[in-house]
Amino acid sequence: MSDYIPEILRVIRDQIMKYKNPLAIKMSSCTDTCSGDICRENCETIMYTGCLYTTMGIVEKIGFMLSKVTKNPASDLSIKLFKKFMGPGGKLAAKFRNKEFDIIPRKAMEILKRIGVNAVCLDEEPYNGALLYDLGFHEELIKYGEYLRDFFKSKGVKKIILIDPHSYDVFMNFYKKEIKDFDFEILNIIDLINKAIDEGKIKLKSDELKTVTYHDPCNYSKSTERRIIEEPRRIIRSIEGLDLREPEYTKNFSECCGGPLEFIFHELSSEIAEMRVNELLATGAEKIITACPICSINFRRVLKKEKNKVMDIIDLVYESMER
Amino acid sequence: MLSEAKKVWKKYYDEFSKAMRDKSFRTGTTRATESYEHKMKKLLVEYPETPELAKEVRKIKEEAVENIDELINKTMESFKRHGADVYYAKNAEEAREIIGKIIGTGKIVVKGKSITSEEIRLREYLIEKGNEVWETDLGEFIIQLLHDRPMHVVTPSLHVPREKVAEIFEKTFKRKFDPQDVPALVRAASEFLRDKYYNAHFGIIGANVIAAEEGAAILIHNEGNIRFVANIPDELIILAGIEKIVPDLEKAIKTAIVISRYASYKLAGYYEIIGGARYIQDNNGEKAYSKPRKIHLVLLDNGRKKMMNDPELREASYCLRCGACMYSCTVFKIIAGKFGGPTYMSGIGAIWTYVINGSLQAAPAIYTCLLDGRCRERCPLNIDIPRMIRVIRKRLAESQ
Numbered sequence: 001m002s003d004y005i006p007e008i009l010r011v012i013r014d015q016i017m018k019y020k021n022p023l024a025i026k027m028s029s030c031t032d033t034c035s036g037d038i039c040r041e042n043c044e045t046i047m048y049t050g051c052l053y054t055t056m057g058i059v060e061k062i063g064f065m066l067s068k069v070t071k072n073p074a075s076d077l078s079i080k081l082f083k084k085f086m087g088p089g090g091k092l093a094a095k096f097r098n099k100e101f102d103i104i105p106r107k108a109m110e111i112l113k114r115i116g117v118n119a120v121c122l123d124e125e126p127y128n129g130a131l132l133y134d135l136g137f138h139e140e141l142i143k144y145g146e147y148l149r150d151f152f153k154s155k156g157v158k159k160i161i162l163i164d165p166h167s168y169d170v171f172m173n174f175y176k177k178e179i180k181d182f183d184f185e186i187l188n189i190i191d192l193i194n195k196a197i198d199e200g201k202i203k204l205k206s207d208e209l210k211t212v213t214y215h216d217p218c219n220y221s222k223s224t225e226r227r228i229i230e231e232p233r234r235i236i237r238s239i240e241g242l243d244l245r246e247p248e249y250t251k252n253f254s255e256c257c258g259g260p261l262e263f264i265f266h267e268l269s270s271e272i273a274e275m276r277v278n279e280l281l282a283t284g285a286e287k288i289i290t291a292c293p294i295c296s297i298n299f300r301r302v303l304k305k306e307k308n309k310v311m312d313i314i315d316l317v318y319e320s321m322e323r
Numbered sequence: 324m325l326s327e328a329k330k331v332w333k334k335y336y337d338e339f340s341k342a343m344r345d346k347s348f349r350t351g352t353t354r355a356t357e358s359y360e361h362k363m364k365k366l367l368v369e370y371p372e373t374p375e376l377a378k379e380v381r382k383i384k385e386e387a388v389e390n391i392d393e394l395i396n397k398t399m400e401s402f403k404r405h406g407a408d409v410y411y412a413k414n415a416e417e418a419r420e421i422i423g424k425i426i427g428t429g430k431i432v433v434k435g436k437s438i439t440s441e442e443i444r445l446r447e448y449l450i451e452k453g454n455e456v457w458e459t460d461l462g463e464f465i466i467q468l469l470h471d472r473p474m475h476v477v478t479p480s481l482h483v484p485r486e487k488v489a490e491i492f493e494k495t496f497k498r499k500f501d502p503q504d505v506p507a508l509v510r511a512a513s514e515f516l517r518d519k520y521y522n523a524h525f526g527i528i529g530a531n532v533i534a535a536e537e538g539a540a541i542l543i544h545n546e547g548n549i550r551f552v553a554n555i556p557d558e559l560i561i562l563a564g565i566e567k568i569v570p571d572l573e574k575a576i577k578t579a580i581v582i583s584r585y586a587s588y589k590l591a592g593y594y595e596i597i598g599g600a601r602y603i604q605d606n607n608g609e610k611a612y613s614k615p616r617k618i619h620l621v622l623l624d625n626g627r628k629k630m631m632n633d634p635e636l637r638e639a640s641y642c643l644r645c646g647a648c649m650y651s652c653t654v655f656k657i658i659a660g661k662f663g664g665p666t667y668m669s670g671i672g673a674i675w676t677y678v679i680n681g682s683l684q685a686a687p688a689i690y691t692c693l694l695d696g697r698c699r700e701r702c703p704l705n706i707d708i709p710r711m712i713r714v715i716r717k718r719l720a721e722s723q
C-alpha cells in the first residue's frame with residue numbers, strides 16, 4: 001500500500017462518489033437557478049450543466065482558503081483544512097454561491113428558448129464526473145458513469161444538451177464508449193447556436209463591445225476525437241459590430257488556462273493562467289471570451305479587479321441577442 | 324514521519340516552487356521557449372513537407388520497435404564486423420560497470436551531450452572512480468559547472484540565462500565576462516576544452532539514431548564538439564538506448580532530418596555518421612588505424628523493452644528526443660524540466676520516468692500534466708502523451 005496519489009485527490013474522489021459533487025454541495029443547488037421548466041420525470045430533452053458552473057462559481061468564492069489548501073499536496077495541514085471546509089453535505093460551500101456563474105446556465109436556457117429548442121432542467125444534477133476521468137480513477141469512473149446513466153434514465157431522459165467542454169469530453173469520449181446503454185443523444189449548445197444562426201433563427205449584434213479574443217478550451221481544441229475550433233469562432237464572427245482577434249497561440253496550439261492543476265498545485269495553476277491571460281490581452285481586445293467555467297475562474301483570479309474582462313460565450317450570445 | 328511518497332512529493336514541490344520564483348530561471352526558460360515557437364512556426368512554412376516526412380518516420384519507428392530483438396542482434400553483428408566491441412546492458416548498473424571497466428581509473432574522458440548517460444549517472448560514476456570527465460557540449464558544460472541537471476534534452480541549460488553563465492565562468496576561469504558578449508563566453512569554454520580533447524584517453528558519445536543493417540551511429544550537433552570527442556581520443560564509447568535503432572541507414576537519415584527539424588533547425592551544424600575504426604595493413608600484418616582506434620558500443624535496455632512490450636505505453640518508446648513537446652508544454656514554460664523525473668522532463672519524461680524509475684519517482688510529474696495535448700500537436704510522431712499519462716494515473720490509482 002502506498003500513497004503515490006496525494007490525499008487531496010483521494011478526498012475529492014470520495015466526495016464525488018459519495019455526494020455526486022467534488023465540493024459535496026447538494027444536487028439541487030446545481031439547477032436551482034434554471035430559468036426554464038424544472039422537470040422531475042419524463043424529461044425527454046434536458047439541458048445539463050454537469051453542475052460545473054455552480055461548482056466553479058463556489059470554487060472562485062472560496063478561493064481565498066482553497067488556495068492555501070491546494071498548493072502543496074505534501075502538506076498534511078492542507079487536507080485537514082479541506083476536509084473541514086468541504087465537509088459533509090457541503091453546508092459551508094453552499095454559503096458561497098456565485099451569482100456571476102449561476103447566471104450562465106440561466107442564460108443558456110434563455111438562448112435555447114429563443115432558438116426554439118425545447119429543453120428542461122432537471123430538479124437536481126449530479127456533477128459530470130470529469131475529474132474522475134482526468135485523475136485516472138477508472139474504477140470509480142465506471143461506477144459513476146453507470147450511476148449517471150441510471151439517474152438520467154430514471155428521469156426519462158433521451159437527449160442531453162451540454163454547455164461546457166468537460167462534460168462534453170467525458171460524455172463523448174468515455175461514457176458513450178465505455179458505459180453500456182449510455183445511449184442518450186448528446187448535443188452541444190455551440191452546435192445548436194450555430195445551426196440557429198445558419199437558419200436565421202437568431203440575429204446577433206453587439207452595441208458597446210467592439211473587440212474580443214477567444215480562448216480555446218483544450219477539450220474542444222486539442223481533442224483526439226471531434227474538435228470544436230471553428231464553431232465558436234463562427235458564432236463570434238456572426239455578431240454584428242464585433243471584431244474577433246486571435247492571440248499568438250491559438251486553436252490547436254492554444255495554451256491551457258492552468259485549470260487542471262487548480263486542486264493540486266494551486267500557485268503553478270495561477271502562473272499558467274497569468275501567462276495565458278497576458279497572451280490574450282496582448283491582442284488588445286476588450287474582453288476574453290471563454291467557453292468553460294474552469295478557464296473563467298482561472299483567468300478571473302489573476303485579473304483580480306479586472307475580472308470582468310472575462311466573458312463566457314453563452315453570456316456573449318445572450319447579451320448580443322435582439323431584445 | 325513522512326512516508327516515502329510524501330518525501331518525494333515534498334521534494335518535487337519544493338524544487339519547482341523555488342524555480343517558479345527564481346527570476347533568472349524564468350528568464351532563461353521564457354527566452355528559450357519563445358524563440359523555439361517562433362523558429363518552428365517559420366520553419367514549417369519554409370519546409371511544409373516536414374510533417375509528411377515525420378509521418379514516414381513514425382512508421383519507421385513502429386517497424387523498428389516491432390522487430391527490436393532482431394534489430395538489436397543485427398546492430399551488434401554489424402558493429403562487430405567493423406571491429407567494435409559490443410555490449411548489451413540490461414540496466415543502468417550494468418552499463419556503468421561495463422563502461423567503468425573499459426575506462427578504468429586515472430583517465431581523462433571527454434563527453435558529448437547524452438541524456439542517456441545522464442540517465443545512468445555516468446559522469447558522476449566515472450569521476451568517483453578517479454577519472455577526470457568533461458562535458459564538451461556548451462550547455463552540458465554549464466550544467467556540469469553548476470552541479471545542476473539538464474532541463475531539456477536538446478538545450479540542457481536553457482534555464483540558465485547568459486548573465487548566470489557569465490557568473491559561473493568568472494568563478495571557473497577567474498576572469499571577468501560581459502554577459503552580453505556571448506561569443507566570448509563560447510570562446511572561453513572551447514579554449515578550455517581544447518586542451519582536454521588532446522589529452523583525453525576516451526571519448527564518450529550518445530547517438531541520435533542507429534542504423535542496424537550497416538552498423539552506424541548518427542549524431543546531430545551544432546557545436547562541432549562531437550567531432551573532437553569522436554576523433555581525437557584513441558578510444559570511443561558509444562552509449563545508446565535500444566530505442567535509437569532503426570532498420571537501415573536510409574531510414575536513419577530520414578529520422579535524423581526529422582529530429583533536427585523539430586529541434587528547430589533547418590539544418591543542424593553537423594550530422595556525423597560513425598561506422599567504425601578503419602585500418603591499413605602492410606605485408607607484415609602491421610596495422611595503421613584511423614582514429615579512434617577502438618570503438619565500444621554499449622546498448623542500453625534499462626526498462627525500454629518493458630515499455631516496448633507494453634501495448635498501452637509502447638508509443639512512448641518511439642520518442643526521438645527532439646524536444647519539441649518540451650518547448651511547447653505550457654507547464655514547461657514556467658518550470659522547465661522541474662516538471663519531470665530525475666532525468667527525463669515534461670509529459671513524455673513523466674512516462675519514461677514511470678518505466679525507468681518507477682511509480683514513486685514518477686507520481687508527482689504524472690499529476691503535473693495538464694492533459695491539454697499541446698505536446699501531441701507539436702510532436703513529429705504525434706505521440707499521444709496525454710493518453711499515456713491517463714493510463715499511468717489509472718495504474719497508480721489501481722495500485723493504491
Ligand code: SF4
Nearest residue numbers: 642643645646648702
Ligand atoms: S515525445 Fe515527440 S516531440 Fe517529445 S521529444 Fe519525443 S518525439 Fe519529440
